[in-house]
Amino acid sequence: KAGVTQTPRYLIKTRGQQVTLSCSPISGHRSVSWYQQTPGQGLQFLFEYFSETQRNKGNFPGRFSGRQFSNSRSEMNVSTLELGDSALYLCASSLARIVGTEAFFGQGTRLTVV
Amino acid sequence: QKEVEQNSGPLSVPEGAIASLNCTYSDRGSQSFFWYRQYSGKSPELIMSIYSNGDKEDGRFTAQLNKASQYVSLLIRDSQPSDSATYLCAVNAGNQFYFGTGTSLTVIP
Numbered sequence: 001k002a003g004v005t006q007t008p009r010y011l012i013k014t015r016g017q018q019v020t021l022s023c024s025p026i027s028g029h030r031s032v033s034w035y036q037q038t039p040g041q042g043l044q045f046l047f048e049y050f051s052e053t054q055r056n057k058g059n060f061p062g063r064f065s066g067r068q069f070s071n072s073r074s075e076m077n078v079s080t081l082e083l084g085d086s087a088l089y090l091c092a093s094s095l096a097r098i099v100g101t102e103a104f105f106g107q108g109t110r111l112t113v114v
Numbered sequence: 115q116k117e118v119e120q121n122s123g124p125l126s127v128p129e130g131a132i133a134s135l136n137c138t139y140s141d142r143g144s145q146s147f148f149w150y151r152q153y154s155g156k157s158p159e160l161i162m163s164i165y166s167n168g169d170k171e172d173g174r175f176t177a178q179l180n181k182a183s184q185y186v187s188l189l190i191r192d193s194q195p196s197d198s199a200t201y202l203c204a205v206n207a208g209n210q211f212y213f214g215t216g217t218s219l220t221v222i223p
Contacts, residue, residue: 033211042215043158043202056210090157092211101146103204103211105157 002027004093004106012112018079021109025072025093032074033103034066035090043090049074050096081113118205120214128222133190135217137203140184146206147179149188151199152216158202162188193221 005024013019025032033056034046045058049068068074072093078085088110092103117140127133135149146165150158164170164177164186176189186205190197200216 035213043213045210045213048210088157094211101206102148102160102163103206104160105150108157 004091004104006089006091006106006109008109009107010110010112012114013081014114015081015083017081018077019081019111021076021078021089021091021111023074023076023091023093023106025074025091026104029093029095029104030072031094031096031101032068032072033092033094034074034076035092036060037088037090037108038086046076078111083113086111086113118203118212118214120201120203120217122215122217124218124220126220126222127193129193129195131193131221133193133197133219133221135188135190135201135203135219137186137188137214138184139186139203139205139212141205141207141212142181142184144184144205144207147177147186148204148206148211149175149177149186150202150204150213151197152202153199190219193219195221195223197221 007022031050033048035043048056052068063079066076088108090108092105094101094103119138149162152158162177164179170177174191178187198220202216203214205212
């Protein structure tokens with residue numbers, strides 16, 4: 001059974017540019033969550049999608065957006081990149097049951113903004 | 115505000131010893147609890163899940179849950195240098211996961 005796939009694995013962008021990251025969840029998983037992780041910081045929750053609807057959103061500026069497609073694949077977009085956006089971006093997929101659900105992470109996309 | 119608290123460490127134990135990692139959470143409605151291991155530069159890897167009060171053992175790992183005290187712990191027996199990593203506690207409340215900031219564990223050969 002394939003795991004969570006994130007593409008690309010590495011990105012280098014210039015300040016002011018925009019970037020789109022992709023996440024393909026485990027087959028059958030309908031929930032996809034996105035997190036930002038920077039050195040010394042915990043996982044900062046960005047947003048969660050379920051059945052193409054954003055159910056939860058973290059405390060990030062509007063430059064961070066996402067969407068989910070009918071096949072549960074999700075994309076995250078960051079516009080007008082800033083140096084502080086350099087981070088490891090992780091997505092996690094789950095079955096989203098109330099009890100007993102487990103979240104599995106992809107390998108992440110490491111974004112460097114120069 | 116839903117919070118998950120962990121001692122950031124670092125926690126150092128000698129090889130072969132028991133490592134004890136602790137976590138508290140604020141939302142009494144939480145029903146699912148998880149421990150993830152994250153090696154430097156890698157993504158978190160699920161190592162244990164626990165849903166009811168008591169102990170759950172899986173190999174060298176034992177997760178302990180006390181919902182009355184809102185407390186979750188992870189014991190690693192016979193610690194190995196390969197266990198050196200950051201351990202993240204996670205709680206599922208409603209339809210969202212909440213993560214602690216992690217405890218850094220170093221196992222000294």
